[in-house]
Amino acid sequence: MSQNGIHPTTGNGRTPAPPVKLDGVHHRALETARNRVLVSGIVFAVAFMLIAARLVELSVFGPASDPGYVALSAPDRTPNRGDILDRNGVLLATSLPTASLYVDPSEVLDPEDAARRLTGVLPELDAQRVLAKLTARSRFEWLHRNLTPTEQYAVNELGIPGFGFVHEQRRLYPHGRAAAHVLGFTDIDGRGIAGVERSFDETLTAGEDLRLAIDIRVQDLLREELAAAVTEFQAIGAAGVVADVRTGEVLAMVSLPDFDANAPASAPSDARFNRAAMGVYEMGSTFKLFTAAMAVDSGTATLEDRYDARQPLRVARYTIRDHRPEARWLTVPEVVIHSSNIGAAKIALDVGGETQRDYLGRLGLLTPAAIELPEVGSPLVPQRWREVTTMTVAFGHGVAVSPVQLTQAVAAVAGGGILRPATLLTAPATGAPGERVLSAESSEAVRTLMRLVVRRGTGRKAEVPGYRVGGKTGTAEKLVDGRYRDGVVVASFVGAFPIDDPRYVVLAVFDEPKGTAETLHHATGGWIAAPVVGRVVRQMAPLMGLAPTGIDRNDGPVRRPIERRSKPFFIAVKEAIADARGRRLASY
Helix, strand or coil, X not given: CCCCCCCCCCCCCCCCCCXXXXXXHHHHHHHHHHHHHHHHHHHHHHHHHHHHHHHHHHHHHCHHHCCCCCCCCCXXXXXXXXXXXXXCCCXXXXXXXXXXXXXXXXXXXXXXXXHHHHHHHCCCCCHHHHHHXXXXXXXXXXXXXXXXHHHHHHHHHHCCCCEEXXXXXXXXXXXXXXXXXXXXXXXXXXXXXXXXXXXXXXXXXXXXXXXXXXXXXXXXXXXXXXXXXXXXXXXXXXXXXXXXXXXXXXXXXXXXXXCCCCCHHHCCHHHHCCCCCCCCEXXXXXXXXHHHHHHHHHCCCCCCCEEEXXXXXXXXXXXXXXXXXXXXXXXXXXXXXXXXXXXXHHHHHHHCHHHHHXXXXXXXXXXXXXXXXXXXXXXXXXXXXXXXXXXXXXXXXXXXXXHHHXXXXXXXXXXXXXXXXXXXXXXXXXXXXCEECCCHHHHHHHHHHHHHHHHHCCCHHHCCCCCCCEEEEEEEEEEECCEEEEEEEEEEEEEEECCCCCCEEEEEEEECCCCCCCCCCCCCHHHHHHHHHHHHHHHHXXXXXXXXXXXXXXXXXXXXXXXXXXXXXXXXXXXXXXXXXXXXXXXX
């Protein structure tokens, strides 16, 4: 009301509402609500800040920064490693999903109890080592890799805080020992560290499958025959190779002793050593094939030429003798048939050291084999190629090569004179082009000599009726501590079949075999290795689809492709042998 007693009005003539006044109770309630909202906001802000900080810690300083850390959100650490298959598609190596156990030590409430309970279900673990990991000042420790489903279930049942599983892969080799040195193996993280697993690690890691030239059927039978002979003759080791003459493909490669590729860590180092590719040996008289080949190919000698093998050959302080001397003049075929060191040395002297070295180089015997393995041995070659070197190399002493190298070279001299590098990968059906190292005529001469060795020489125990095997024995005294030891030998036999048009070369090598009563206590290549090659050929030929062509000579009619060659050449071989023996031969 104004001083004059009139009530004030608004512009529209209405009287304004009196001001609202809150009492004390309502005022306090409103202030409390405001404070609660403020506190809740602060709590949520702090919580979000803590979460953010935790995320930063885990990403920068936590387990993710550990090299062994694996993100658990992904089902697998890496793409599936590619499979390895044989030439027929048989599985040789594959990867299976497994679980691996890890722990975050900071989350384990009672480490001693956890260690005791864990080793109760995984007794192979060491309790002290487990406890050390459970109390480690880290956020990630591996406890056990590649558990079985049963083991994983048992650990999970324990319900121990801090334990977790990572999905990984375990490499599996279904054939165990059969091709262990070829396949190699991987480490616990799936990285290839030996064999083709290492050579093709990038390919397999990318998930691509790898098909090899290996035929697991041939691999199995070669290993079985070599292993039986190692046991029978108490050899310290053996090696074997089967190769396709037309392509260079290696169908089988065996090294004994061997190991289970599923458990390589438990094998001694000697068992993991690949004698077929990495081991180098003086191969003895198998080198006489190369000596004869280079002599004929260079025009230094013909199959009709003869060499005086009546007396041991002395040069400087060395004396070259024959194991079973014929003590007469020998034709070139007879030098090979009877494995005369004296005759081979004299042939090599006519060829000359420079030419000899040139041919051996062409045949790949002076450089490491280019096969797809990390374990490849380098040949041992004299630094100075003296006259005595020329003579001893002629019969396989003075140069040490790997079984793979020898197989590759024999395939060349017997297979038309074309060198095709040994390979573990499948080749085109048309065959590899290769490089010519001998004339076709010289190769034909070598094949004839190889057949003579099996028919009438030191390799008769390799004969397989119907498959016309040709080959050459080798027995070399072994170099031990810088000296050759009597009676300690490397015995070998290399064969090719069918010798008229060779498809396959088979090599068997034995390290320090001992003769038995059945071998008349001989430990030579003819007694030890030749029978093994014969048994391999007998079993392998039908697998490869090679039907027998008949029985040679006295056992009935047989197709003789060798006699379809030029008549003068064939007659020259027979007459050269006949002249040396003083009588006419009815057949070669």
